[in-house]
Amino acid sequence: MSVVTTLNFGGRTEEAVEHYRAVLDAEVLMLMRFRECPDSSFLKPGFEDKVFHATIRIGSTELMASDVGCDDPESETSFAGFAFAVRAESIENAERHFAGLSERGEVLVPLAETFFATRYGIVKDRFGVSWKITVPGDAE
Incomplete structure (x- = not known):
């Protein structure tokens, strides 16, 4: 079994992935937008270009990221209780x-x-x- 952290950036996943690529040398292993998803039931209006799923590697650690579950493609995110x-x-x-x-x-x-x-x-x-x-x- 393995556990991989998934971060939900509430509509800002692409910005976050690009920021971590630039400042932490993250490698983008996979990035799929909602419009590319084979199951159209996940697509909501305004989310076509948002990130359905991304996987990045920072050093030897993989993180996943997504805009799934976000009701507003421009909403703010908050993360607490970990670093x-x-x-x-x-x-x-x-x-x-x-x-x-x-x-x-x-x-x-x-x-x-x-x-x-x-x-x-x-x-x-x-x-x-x-x-x-x-x-x-x-x-x-």
Whole structure:
């Protein structure tokens, strides 16, 4: 058995996928729009170009994303009770990821050296998803 996280971006999945591709080097493994879905019962007016299903890979982790279940193609999303933890390979990568995720987001804990890591910070991105960026203590 395996468990894969699926995020519902309430009509903003394509924007989220492209943002994560740009700032976290996410690889888009699959993206299907509602208009491409073989079962037309899922299609609602105004959703033709929204994302029915997407799978992305960040490092070795796969995430799924969708606009399924959203009643309004322009609605806001909210995510609470979890955060993704990213272990960056270098300070440079951590700073780049943190800066990209912070764009139009909210810095909760500034990226800085701590007693347990070379760098650590928490940011809530523009979609409301929280990310903990860490560079292990032995990284340069």
